[in-house]
Structures are given as C-alpha cells and as structure tokens.
Amino acid sequence: GQSLEQPSEVTAVEGAIVQINCTYQTSGFYGLSWYQQHDGGAPTFLSYNALDGLEETGRFSSFLSRSDSYGYLLLQELQMKDSASYFCAVEESNYQLIWGAGTKLIIKP
Amino acid sequence: DTAVSQTPKYLVTQMGNDKSIKCEQNLGHDTMYWYKQDSKKFLKIMFSYNNKELIINETVPNRFSPKSPDKAHLNLHINSLELGDSAVYFCASSLDPGTSVYEQFFGPGTRLTVL
Numbered sequence: 001g002q003s004l005e006q007p008s009e010v011t012a013v014e015g016a017i018v019q020i021n022c023t024y025q026t027s028g029f030y031g032l033s034w035y036q037q038h039d040g041g042a043p044t045f046l047s048y049n050a051l052d053g054l055e056e057t058g059r060f061s062s063f064l065s066r067s068d069s070y071g072y073l074l075l076q077e078l079q080m081k082d083s084a085s086y087f088c089a090v091e092e093s094n095y096q097l098i099w100g101a102g103t104k105l106i107i108k109p
Numbered sequence: 110d111t112a113v114s115q116t117p118k119y120l121v122t123q124m125g126n127d128k129s130i131k132c133e134q135n136l137g138h139d140t141m142y143w144y145k146q147d148s149k150k151f152l153k154i155m156f157s158y159n160n161k162e163l164i165i166n167e168t169v170p171n172r173f174s175p176k177s178p179d180k181a182h183l184n185l186h187i188n189s190l191e192l193g194d195s196a197v198y199f200c201a202s203s204l205d206p207g208t209s210v211y212e213q214f215f216g217p218g219t220r221l222t223v224l
Contacts, residue, residue, distance in 0.1 A: 042215035
C-alpha cells in the first residue's frame with residue numbers, strides 16, 4: 001500500500017527551529033513536496049526535492065533521503081505567522097501527488 | 110488577479126439536493142484537480158483532468174461528476190447530496206504532467222455543508 005507518515009502535531013517557541021519529518025512508502029517516487037495551509041485557507045506550495053540533500057528557501061529548508069524514504073521540513077526563526085498545517089506529498093507518478101495527513105504546527109510566544 | 114478561483118465559497122444545502130461548484134484558472138495550466146478535505150484535514154484527490162481529458166478518477170461515488178468544458182475550467186457536479194459529503198472542496202491546477210505535478214496551485218476552497 002501507499003502511505004506517508006508525519007506527526008499530527010508539533011509545538012515550538014517563537015524564534016526557535018522546528019523540524020517536521022515525513023516518511024513514505026509509495027509505488028512510485030519522483031520527488032517530495034511540502035505545502036503550508038493556514039486555518040481556513042488553501043494549501044500553498046513551499047518546496048520540492050527530487051534529489052537527495054537540502055534545499056534552502058529563506059527561513060525554510062527541505063531535506064530528502066531517497067534511500068531512507070525520508071524527508072523533513074526545517075523552519076528557522078519561527079514566527080507566529082508560521083502557525084499552520086504542513087503537508088508532505090510524494091510525486092508518485094506524472095499525474096498524481098500522494099498526500100500525508102498533515103502536521104499542525106503550534107507556535108507559542 | 111486570482112490565479113485559481115472557485116464559486117461559491119460557501120454552500121449550505123439539504124440532503125438529496127444537487128449542486129455544482131465551478132473552478133477556473135487563468136495560469137494557462139494544462140492539468141486541473143478536485144480534492145476533498147475532511148474535518149481532519151486529510152486531502153483526498155478525487156479527479157484530475159489534463160487538457161479536458163480525465164486522467165485520474167479515484168474511488169469516488171458516481172454521484173460526483175466532473176466536467177471540463179475547456180482546459181481553464183473544471184466544474185464539479187454532485188447529485189443526491191449526503192451528510193458525508195460535507196467537507197471543503199479544493200480545485201487546483203499544475204502546469205503540465207510529467208514536469209510539474211509537484212507544484213499545484215489551489216483555489217480558495219468551497220465549504221459544503223449538507224443538512
């Protein structure tokens with residue numbers, strides 16, 4: 001079967017660093033995407049990794065290890081506006097993303 | 110300028126009714142999707158169209174019927190609405206299959222409540 005595992009909830013303090021992990025088991029794999037969704041809003045694309053290693057975009061970085069079927073999203077210098085749900089999604093074929101259940105990130109002042 | 114738009118934003122209706130949700134994208138993308146997000150925030154793909162052709166049709170009751178009159182529009186018609194259909198429905202688009210399905214652009218969502 002196909003599955004993506006990510007923690008349901010993570011709590012961190014404003015200004016800190018937090019890592020959201022994602023492990024996957026899918027029939028195909030082209031790459032791993034990350035999306036952010038604020039309450040009441042739509043998912044928005046954050047990053048994509050097709051190859052092993054770290055991709056950095058401002059305060060956000062994403063990592064992939066294909067051999068371990070594992071990736072993570074790293075958020076630095078956390079701000080209150082980063083409170084949201086974060087989804088990992090595997091590009092399983094040319095036509096489809098397989099989505100994780102999402103991680104709710106709670107940031108405390 | 111809205112990239113992916115959906116109407117209506119909210120839809121409250123009685124069980125047994127038929128309703129439609131419209132979606133339009135002005136990004137020039139070839140592929141469009143319908144997702145259902147339940148109260149636990151799980152995103153489930155329902156349908157995907159590429160250039161007006163159906164390419165993904167997940168296990169969805171046949172009460173749900175997508176229609177794509179052109180590649181910029183993908184509408185969703187739902188017959189005989191049931192309580193379990195209550196959810197947020199998102200339309201999304203991506204540039205073209207094979208190169209960019211990983212980056213999808215979502216509409217604002219339609220919150221459907223069935224009473």
